[in-house]
Amino acid sequence: MSESALEQTPECYRRDGYVSPLRVMSVDLAAEYRMKLESIQSMYSYDADATGILTWTAGIVLPFVGEIMRSPSLVDPVKAILGDDVLLMAASFFIKEPNSPAFISWHQDLTYWGYEDAAEVTAWVALTEASKENGCMWFVPGSHAQELVDHQDTFEEANILSRGQNITAHVDEADAVAITLQPGEMSLHHGHMFHSSKPNTSRDRRIGLALRYVSPSMSQVSGQRPFAHLVAGSDRYGHFQLLDLPTEVMADADVEKARQAMAMHEETNYEGATEQGKRRS
Template sequence: MKKTDFEIIPDRESIASEHREIGFVPTRNDSPQVLTPEQIDDWNSDGYLGPLDVYDSDAIAAVRQYFDQLLAETFAAGKDSYSISSAHLKHAPVWDLLTNERTVNLVADLLGENVIGWGAHFFCKMPGDGKRVDWHQDCSYWPLTPTKAVTVWLAIDDANAENGCMEVFAGSHKHGLIEFKDSDANAGNVLDQTVEHPEQYGTHRLTPLRAGQISIHSDLLLHGSSANVSNRRRCGLTLRYCPADVHAYLGWNQKGVVVRGVADPAKWPGAPRPAS
């Protein structure tokens, strides 16, 4: 297991060595507070929801201005545009995005009243950078059990097919852990794995978002994105959540924040908000 400043990155062998319950757990919620019953049905069927409006144009413009500054600092430190991860542990404004009430309300309708926010990672494709995200399931990277985690994808810039918006195979979340092969990062994949022939697992769907909108997807959903071939940046912030009854191995629980309800402090001790 590799550990860096505020970031715990378990290797694949470490994750595989832990016992995990892998399989989609449908949402049972007869009285959702924000989502509609039809959206709950869509979630269970597709493993995906979106677009959902969260931030208005002024609010997302302020978020974008903050990210522009953060990205400039990242470049000045010699890092790339994909390296800003576990950002809620380092940057108070990102913590505030993770704990945003409108976002948490949507997530709570899917996960229940006791919710942990544990991740925040910027995926920023610069104009023409040539990098893609191959087909994968998030759960293959996360030492969590059972597989109930979700990702909120917040569009900081407008995202469409031209600049490499996320694509999904709706329904693929029902197939458990899907076999994947290693991928060479030097070949342009941001990640280190890829699932071949994903079309056998679901229905392909582009998921364009306007800046300020979010989507939500299951940790078992096959998803990826093509390279940005436009002259526009495409930045999204992934915010990760799970119910408080999920168990985290390999120190992963140290990243968790109780964003709704309560949690056993022995399982999720609660990371503090950064000072700045």
């Protein structure tokens, strides 16, 4: 990433609530990571529980995700926004299969995560192309300047979001921009950004890795201490339980931590819901 792109990142982020596209790895390296992911997925394809763990808590159980999430090409622009101390509190794959109806309704990420502040940035890394045809994300520039707005639960089957949550007010799609990415590029977005994505109508998978970075000052309203990895600087607060990076694919001890992380997240995420939706972030 060029010096000038890095310098412009905080201003652009403050103004628009997102920055995109930023190249964070080569097309070849993105293809290599895709191959790694798909070979691990095929090893666990018979096991829905393990597949859920490696999809939604990838940063705890997959060493190659540990490598991506602490890479300076991702962490430096995040530091330019959050400051020198940065934790990675979740890393999840958002995968849309070829010709699948899976979509994401208009939402703001921080709605159900239980944090008392908004010092959070999502880095969404494209391991495949993300295009209008295969269901890239759409952002409403400047919408992050609003506080959290009302959402309603829909629990729609094809909605990838756990509660199928949808911003209650009308979101005018004419105000939105398509966040198209080439493999190896990423977008950054604010936790209050209005965003959504449509189905994949292409013949290939669309694979994104969403990395949720936070400042260590962030804390859960409930007093819960979620797991996180320290990726830059230091943590002077102790609001999170710090984990070591994974060194082996789906090691038993890491899988156990991943289960605890999912359970903690579900407790927060489903607060006030009338039903439990999908088992995910």
